[in-house]
Amino acid sequence: MTTDRQNGSLYTKIQNKIATIEFGHLASNSFPGQLLERLAKEFISVGKNNEVSVIILKSEGEKAFCAGASFDELVAITNLEDGKQFFSGFANVINAMRTCGKLIIGRVQGKTVGGGVGLSAACDYVLATENAAIKLSEFTIGIGPFVIEPAVTRKIGIAATSELTLDATSWKNAYWAKEKGLYARVFENINELDKEVEILSEKLASYNPAALSEMKKVLWKGTENWKDLLAERAAISGELVLSDFTKKALSKFKK
Template sequence: MSNGSLYTKINNNIATIEFGHPASNSFPSELLVRLTKAFNELSVDDEVHVIILKSEGEKAFCAGASFDELVAIDNLADGKKFFLGFANVINAMRTCKKPIIGRVHGKVVGGGVGLVAACDYVYATDQAAIKLSELTIGIGPFVIAPAIERKMKISALSELSLNATKWHNAYWCKENGLYADVFEETKSLDNYVDDLAQKLAAYNPDGVQEMKKVLWKGTDNWTELLEERAEISGKLVLSDFTKKALEKFKK
């Protein structure tokens, strides 16, 4: 469990990916690699028509990147590689031929917000507040910013990134386009996720695939763009400001 868990199941043309980690469902690099691989494999699986992304437990949906790995970075190559983990997942979600439904049951931080934004359609509970706290430790949400801006527009990205200590509640997220709908109970959330998944699974797969291309039009440069952003983050994480902030946070 130190590297987290990831399970995929397929039933009635619906694939469900469920990830987990003891540290509030955060992502060590290995788990990001596994998630990227899962999306790439499901993209070309003819048995799969739609994908549901969810996480384990009843508390946080995702606490972002692994803090322990972040603290351990001591050179640019490792820094860039670390942030490429989220870049690769977002690009795998972007290029995946199947629509991805996000099922968000709790709070989301940092890189987790990027994954939610990269989903094609998201349902959430009223506990699913979000926060981008990267600037508080001297780095920024550079890799995930394109996905957030695409879904929520530049004004919301500005509010989230610059007001880095503030939690924004689920209804704010709905108003700004991240969530399609918000539910008070997890049971209602699951019912709506299952209902939409079943409908999408019954549609013409070729038609759905073409629709996904339309929805992601204009993002063909993201492979290069997110790599450039990963390098920016990789440099900043080595700064004295960030090292001191991480050490303070660790204590």
């Protein structure tokens, strides 16, 4: 069941040391700022919970995994401060995922755009369906995927990130994403996906939590400067979104 709340929904279920965090929004599971803020806080909170060994990140419904940031909020930005704050939303979530101390499994059931690709990249292990195509379309509206780029490049390398960013109007299919390292495995349908997510999360939850936590640190080594880096990137996007080019492009999309 998909949500109809304007600011979206966020639910966490904890069972057998596995925390499942599920987000949803009527507009293809996109993120208004308030929902991003709640998600960042949820990762931090669950990360501190000793009853949790592993986290599953998923979205509602059977269609899009995540359509990125809220288009309505993007259109409404009128000053630099609001711009930076808007783009800090995904920065804060990625940093929370990076530092929460728990391994995160991404369950990606459908298409993913922009910030949603960043969310997938910030997971430690991603399982997806054949429908989970990806696209970074930011260039088409005069901005770029600056905030999520470090997370995406860390996963798929600079060449694939470049290809994804510069070919801003094309979808890359799930097998392309797997070949580049964004997805670990791709399944034919959601039923198969969910079975494997369950099997993997149960295995991980049976391992020594201290070993999992130490491994998380090892996997994210070299990202210690991301708090500052992603804030700088949010400022770049916040400035670009105020440009005449972007304002014109957004007004076309709105029509």
